[in-house]
Structures are given as C-alpha cells and as structure tokens.
Amino acid sequence: MNRRTKIAAVAAALLITAGAAGSATASGDGQGADREAAALTGSAKLYRPAGDDITMSFDAHLAKDALPWEATGTFRFSHYKGDFAAAAEVKVDCLVTGGKVATVTGVITRGEGLLATAVGKRVGISVHDTARGRDRLGYSWMASNDPLTDEVPKCTSAAPFERTKEGTGDLKVLPWRFEYPTD
Structure with missing residues (x-):
C-alpha cells in the first residue's frame, strides 16, 4: 500500500x-x-438596585420515566443586606418544566438568619431561562414577603417576575418531554 x-x-x-x-x-x-426527563441547574443573583445580595442556585433533576413529584436534588437561596440575613437549603420534592420555564418546590432542610426556624416549610421558585442571558425568577412567598407564612403545595410558585443581575446567571432548564398515554 x-x-x-x-x-x-x-x-x-x-x-x-x-x-x-x-x-x-x-x-x-x-x-x-x-436523557433525564427534566432538570433545573445553575445559579444567579437577582437584580436589586438598592444593593441587596440575593442569590439562588439549583441542582434539581427528574429521572427518565419519573413523575414531577419524584424529582430529586437541592436548591438554595440567600438574601443579605446590611444586618438582614436569610438563607436556606431546600430538598426538592417536585420539578415541572415546560419549554424554558421551570417550577421547583421543596422542603427547607437548613435555615440561617431569619430562616433558622423555617426547617420543614415548603417553598417554591419558578425560573424562565431566557435566550438573552437575563433570566427571570419568581418565588412562592412574593405576596407575603415571608416564606414562613405561606402554605405551598407541591409544584407551585409565582410567575418569574424578577430579573437576574446582568452577568450573574447561568440557569439552565431542560424541558420535560411528557409522553401521553396512547390508549
């Protein structure tokens, strides 16, 4: 050759x-x-012109052939400004995604600052993973401004009304491909 x-x-x-x-x-x-059925991953800071430091991070997954309330993972959120401090770690108990929008709920497993007594409470967060890089978020306690007072059902949150701070977000939503029964 x-x-x-x-x-x-x-x-x-x-x-x-x-x-x-x-x-x-x-x-x-x-x-x-x-592939897994759905996922919400990444972290971002919320846009707050008054200087609040609000960070949310997600590692939530729905296995192939699982139902939304069988989701696993964690998410975290924190809010600091001056003497104000609140942070929580949450065990995921539901994840639903559609297109580039996700709603995740879970039960607080560890709280700090004003959320130290929140262990056992369910909270929810919604995310819109935008193509423009400024993702949007919403949270179940938006009406009361206090995650301790709301009774939140699984898979429930407010619409993603807040913007992320420019350059801080890397939130990724993997859309759920729901398979309809054929008979």
Whole structure:
C-alpha cells in the first residue's frame, strides 16, 4: 500500500472513530433518548438596585420515566443586606418544566438568619431561562414577603417576575418531554 493510501485509510478511521464518539456523547447530553426527563441547574443573583445580595442556585433533576413529584436534588437561596440575613437549603420534592420555564418546590432542610426556624416549610421558585442571558425568577412567598407564612403545595410558585443581575446567571432548564398515554 502506498503512502497516500495509508494516510487516507488512517484519516478515514479517525473520522469514523470521532463520529462514533460524538454519537455516544450526544446520547447523554440531554438531547438523546436516554436523557433525564427534566432538570433545573445553575445559579444567579437577582437584580436589586438598592444593593441587596440575593442569590439562588439549583441542582434539581427528574429521572427518565419519573413523575414531577419524584424529582430529586437541592436548591438554595440567600438574601443579605446590611444586618438582614436569610438563607436556606431546600430538598426538592417536585420539578415541572415546560419549554424554558421551570417550577421547583421543596422542603427547607437548613435555615440561617431569619430562616433558622423555617426547617420543614415548603417553598417554591419558578425560573424562565431566557435566550438573552437575563433570566427571570419568581418565588412562592412574593405576596407575603415571608416564606414562613405561606402554605405551598407541591409544584407551585409565582410567575418569574424578577430579573437576574446582568452577568450573574447561568440557569439552565431542560424541558420535560411528557409522553401521553396512547390508549
């Protein structure tokens, strides 16, 4: 076999190998048939011109073939300004996504500051993962301004009315592909 033929054969083998590796990777990237049913991940700071430091972060997942109330993961939120301090870690108990909008609820497992007595309370947050990079968020306690007073059912929150602070958000919503029964 001459040198050109050998080079062409090696190049073809490399291309085939790279294509196969790319296909294997693609099946686990959230787009293939084996992907999880839905997810909400990332973190962002809310836009507040008065200087409040409000951060929300998410690691919520819905396994393939699971129902929304079988979601797993955690989310965290904190709010600091001057002497005001409130933070919580939440165990996810429901996740629903549609397009680039997600609603996640969970029960507070650890609270700090003004939320130290909130352990056991359910809260909800909604997210709109926008293409423009300034995601939006809403939260179940928006009407009362106090997560301790609201009784929140699973999978419930307010519309995503708040904007994230420019340059701080990397929220990602993986849309739920609900499969309708056929009979």
